[in-house]
Amino acid sequence: MIIEEKPRQQETPAKPAYKVIGTRPVRPDGVEKVIGRAKYGADIDLPGMLYGKVLRSPVAHAYIRSIDTSAAEKLPGVKAVVTSADLPRLSSNEYIDMGEGGGQLQDLHDNILASRKVLYKGHAIASVAATNPHIAEEALSLIKLDLEELPPVLDPLEAMREDAPLLDDQRYTESLAGRSSKPSNIARHAQHAIGDIEAGFAQADVIVEREYRTSMVHQGYIEPQNGTALWDADDHITVWTSTQGAFSVRAELSKLLLVPLAQIRVIPMEIGGGFGGKIAVYLEPVAALLSRKAGRPVKMTMTRAEVLEATGPTSGTYIKLKMGAKKDGRLIAAQAYMVYESGAYPSSPLGAGMSCMLGPYDIPNVLIDGYDVVVNKPRTAAYRAPGAPAAAFAAESLVDELAGKVGLDPLTFRRINASKLGTRLANGNVLPRVGNYECITAAMESEHWNAPLSAPWRGRGVASGVWYNWGGLSSLTASVNADGSVTLTEGSTDIGGSRATAAMQLAEALGIPYESIHPFVADTDNIGYNDVTGGSRTTFATGWAVYEAAQQIKRQLIERAARLWECSETDVDYTNGVLTCKTNPDLRLSFKEMAEKAHSTGGTIVGCGNPSPKQFGPAFATHIVDVEVDPETGKVQILRYTAIQDVGTAIHPSYVEGQIQGGVAQGVGWALNEVYDYDEQGRLRNASLLDYRQPTTLDLPMIDTILVEVPNPTHPYGVRGVGEVPIVPPLAAVANAIAHATGQRFLKLPLNPDAVLRGLGKIK
Amino acid sequence: MVKVWIPALLRPLVNGQVKLAVEGSTVREALHNLSTTYPNLGARLWDGQHLRPGLAFAINGQIAPLGLSQTINTDDEVEILPAIGGGTLSPASHR
Amino acid sequence: MSNYVQVETTINDEPITFLCEPRQSLLEVLRETLKLTGSKEGCNNGNCGACSVLLDGRLVNSCLVLAVEVAGKSVTTIEGLAHGDHLHPLQKTFLEHAALQCGICTPGFLVAAKALLDHNPHPSEHEIRYWLSGNLCRCTGYDKIVRAVQAAAQEMEAVAR
Numbered sequence A: 001m002i003i004e005e006k007p008r009q010q011e012t013p014a015k016p017a018y019k020v021i022g023t024r025p026v027r028p029d030g031v032e033k034v035i036g037r038a039k040y041g042a043d044i045d046l047p048g049m050l051y052g053k054v055l056r057s058p059v060a061h062a063y064i065r066s067i068d069t070s071a072a073e074k075l076p077g078v079k080a081v082v083t084s085a086d087l088p089r090l091s092s093n094e095y096i097d098m099g100e101g102g103g104q105l106q107d108l109h110d111n112i113l114a115s116r117k118v119l120y121k122g123h124a125i126a127s128v129a130a131t132n133p134h135i136a137e138e139a140l141s142l143i144k145l146d147l148e149e150l151p152p153v154l155d156p157l158e159a160m161r162e163d164a165p166l167l168d169d170q171r172y173t174e175s176l177a178g179r180s181s182k183p184s185n186i187a188r189h190a191q192h193a194i195g196d197i198e199a200g201f202a203q204a205d206v207i208v209e210r211e212y213r214t215s216m217v218h219q220g221y222i223e224p225q226n227g228t229a230l231w232d233a234d235d236h237i238t239v240w241t242s243t244q245g246a247f248s249v250r251a252e253l254s255k256l257l258l259v260p261l262a263q264i265r266v267i268p269m270e271i272g273g274g275f276g277g278k279i280a281v282y283l284e285p286v287a288a289l290l291s292r293k294a295g296r297p298v299k300m301t302m303t304r305a306e307v308l309e310a311t312g313p314t315s316g317t318y319i320k321l322k323m324g325a326k327k328d329g330r331l332i333a334a335q336a337y338m339v340y341e342s343g344a345y346p347s348s349p350l351g352a353g354m355s356c357m358l359g360p361y362d363i364p365n366v367l368i369d370g371y372d373v374v375v376n377k378p379r380t381a382a383y384r385a386p387g388a389p390a391a392a393f394a395a396e397s398l399v400d401e402l403a404g405k406v407g408l409d410p411l412t413f414r415r416i417n418a419s420k421l422g423t424r425l426a427n428g429n430v431l432p433r434v435g436n437y438e439c440i441t442a443a444m445e446s447e448h449w450n451a452p453l454s455a456p457w458r459g460r461g462v463a464s465g466v467w468y469n470w471g472g473l474s475s476l477t478a479s480v481n482a483d484g485s486v487t488l489t490e491g492s493t494d495i496g497g498s499r500a501t502a503a504m505q506l507a508e509a510l511g512i513p514y515e516s517i518h519p520f521v522a523d524t525d526n527i528g529y530n531d532v533t534g535g536s537r538t539t540f541a542t543g544w545a546v547y548e549a550a551q552q553i554k555r556q557l558i559e560r561a562a563r564l565w566e567c568s569e570t571d572v573d574y575t576n577g578v579l580t581c582k583t584n585p586d587l588r589l590s591f592k593e594m595a596e597k598a599h600s601t602g603g604t605i606v607g608c609g610n611p612s613p614k615q616f617g618p619a620f621a622t623h624i625v626d627v628e629v630d631p632e633t634g635k636v637q638i639l640r641y642t643a644i645q646d647v648g649t650a651i652h653p654s655y656v657e658g659q660i661q662g663g664v665a666q667g668v669g670w671a672l673n674e675v676y677d678y679d680e681q682g683r684l685r686n687a688s689l690l691d692y693r694q695p696t697t698l699d700l701p702m703i704d705t706i707l708v709e710v711p712n713p714t715h716p717y718g719v720r721g722v723g724e725v726p727i728v729p730p731l732a733a734v735a736n737a738i739a740h741a742t743g744q745r746f747l748k749l750p751l752n753p754d755a756v757l758r759g760l761g762k763i764k
Numbered sequence B: 001m002v003k004v005w006i007p008a009l010l011r012p013l014v015n016g017q018v019k020l021a022v023e024g025s026t027v028r029e030a031l032h033n034l035s036t037t038y039p040n041l042g043a044r045l046w047d048g049q050h051l052r053p054g055l056a057f058a059i060n061g062q063i064a065p066l067g068l069s070q071t072i073n074t075d076d077e078v079e080i081l082p083a084i085g086g087g088t089l090s091p092a093s094h095r
Numbered sequence C: 001m002s003n004y005v006q007v008e009t010t011i012n013d014e015p016i017t018f019l020c021e022p023r024q025s026l027l028e029v030l031r032e033t034l035k036l037t038g039s040k041e042g043c044n045n046g047n048c049g050a051c052s053v054l055l056d057g058r059l060v061n062s063c064l065v066l067a068v069e070v071a072g073k074s075v076t077t078i079e080g081l082a083h084g085d086h087l088h089p090l091q092k093t094f095l096e097h098a099a100l101q102c103g104i105c106t107p108g109f110l111v112a113a114k115a116l117l118d119h120n121p122h123p124s125e126h127e128i129r130y131w132l133s134g135n136l137c138r139c140t141g142y143d144k145i146v147r148a149v150q151a152a153a154q155e156m157e158a159v160a161r
């Protein structure tokens, strides 16, 4: 019999009586989007605009001997052709931090337009601007490429071997201990350690060791990358693009094109999905170079094949994991060997994968070695909870097996071992107040977990996950208008409703109606620096900024009222949008009335917020899924799905649910079908949406959500990021469900019909 | 004295020790003092006056947002960590 | 170079004449020539449904239709769903049910869902999922989209009664 201790210091404070937070208003940018008027990046239209297209490498690995663009330049309608020779030479090779992910400047430079070598099929080599896209495409076919093909390296474990062909003979393995003496495809070795691993396993009664693999997968946003640029004769550049971070685009362009920040204006258009994939630039610098040559604006958009072959998917992984537990179910030791493929340039989310893998557990002895390996595939980019889903696939599958071996149900096992306030993780961090325990408990108590499931070939799986979230920088201004409305100017691009959540937090803080707030996203010339929308930071950090701005506005309102009423400021109270004089109850002004008087009592009232939140609240989730496996066809159908998540405080519950449902859908796709299917030459066999096979309406049931609210103590409204953790548990939850349905453990994703039939021994 | 945890990959540079006590009122001072005692560690941590990239610090388990300039008190535990990118524990803050 | 063709058609109930090259898709002409950018391009090969329009009331992917083919026909795009500031019930329920996040798939879903409700005013959940399976959304997991369509069907029935 296991005696579970409830973690101490886990009381949840009573939820304040919010007026706006927790309601479900229509988003401010909604109408434009349902009538087709919202302008996304590809919708831009400028006088004299040209269309740019990119010539891409037909092979995965080659030296570039020469590029002859002369015939293309002569084609009528062609206005400019560029190659890497048109990119300025870099004077340094610093690390560029893009907020979510980053990379060495030289690598970004070579990824924009290849110089010496092409490192993956689809690698950009040259680009043409012409008066229409068809002419630009014709021109591409006139460019003569002389390539010296090299053998491609596609499997990360093979790439690690001493005798593997090198992608870059100047690449060495970096680690805390220094750099390797010989060049290698291993770009980085990292290690997390806590306790004594050998002593830990010596104490274990049950030990399980497995090897897991996942494929490279893509974010799958429906809007392809785009970028439009105008390079003026005075070296000012204007860029219109769909991006998660206008300021990140500006910084990347400044470093790549050697143009000062203030001479670059990035105008963020509406963005049709990003999930981490729209942070690094691809087309923008090329469009800028073409525009400089042509003297006209140049618009570029990618085809879907280009998106799949040449933007940043996330890493395929190999993870060998060994975990040990005591008879009573307590985890005592874990050791992992993790390999993340980076694609052509170091960029994998290895560190985050290492940190998140065992985050839901309190394990005293842990040793994790991680390797970041380059292969002849596109340079990886951030993808929702970067690095964590594949890591959780390994850990949560193995935990499921261990739970079975010690005779515990998987939720009880997880709860006994749940990490909590004060748990020291192997990456050195100590957890603040988190809702891991509460999520597992809510799962145990859920209707879904307690519902019977009994047909043959059906199974139920669970899995947990964590994403630590991020704070980052937000900057915004809130200007009070004379009619009592407030214009909220922010710089975080809105990728799924953050204008609404910012406006709601401002309305709450000022005690005024949500409808009075008019938020909009400004360009880089019109607002201070903001980090990217990523890392689940926007509602959290922009919420902080909104709160700060509201406090400034309140102070000004109080000052003005004190002046009007000739009383001291301490005698003025501002609550629920009303100013009152504590010494004279007859004196009262609503927010709106004070706003009307603003101009005559000292001028415009403006608040701004520029916080740099130091701590941020990790988000935990536990998912439950029922599946049915068709033993004849190998097809797996999701019958029922419930996602339980600690969301801190749900500002707009509909959008919180939507984030969770969207993350689940992506995770289910990753588990069941999505794959980067390369042939031996490194050509992607499935570079279309139909063949990449992301989930459709028919692949998913309704996705139930249970919002657990353990407020984040470091945020004025208790907000935790919610967007990323929902993609962490589904891979393992689905795999565990399939294991219970078939009696067969599957260690490699995706579990498409082919893989399932193979696993069941029905085909070879 | 503050305590500095040495990550496993750097322990060979400090005779295999896991935790070292050192004087210092900021992370920078503590690391400089350590580097004087263990020049091999110093060579790995510093490139002239600059910290080599890829390092981060946690103080009592929380990432130090000011990095090297973060002030520390007696009994604080400083941890040298590999910087982690990808939206978790932003690498920018500990460079 | 260009042998342009003159095409006479009706778009969103307005007679329109445009010039196009025979190789241009309806989607390209809508977006680049007529500046009706509400129809989106997600794949340009019929895989995603972001470019959905109605051609004589039938749901089609405008990226797979040649612009010259619409001569003499009637095209309805997302821009033709609302009447003035009077939103179509689907547009309203999509907003109320938070059925859009990034919104890039939304015009395609709305046009496709309108086609569904036009010919089947009482679809079951499965019929909705079946009908919309040619429209990809990567943000929502479809849950709220399906619910919004159900709600619109109910609302339209209530109005009809």
Ligand code: FES
Residues within 6 Å of the ligand: C040, C041, C042, C043, C044, C045, C046, C047, C048, C049, C050, C051, C052, C061, C062, C063, C064
């Ligand atoms: S753009 Fe037409 S179906 Fe995707």
Ligand code: FES
Residues within 6 Å of the ligand: A222, A272, A273, C099, C100, C101, C102, C103, C104, C105, C106, C136, C137, C138, C139, C140
């Ligand atoms: S809302 Fe983004 S693709 Fe559907």
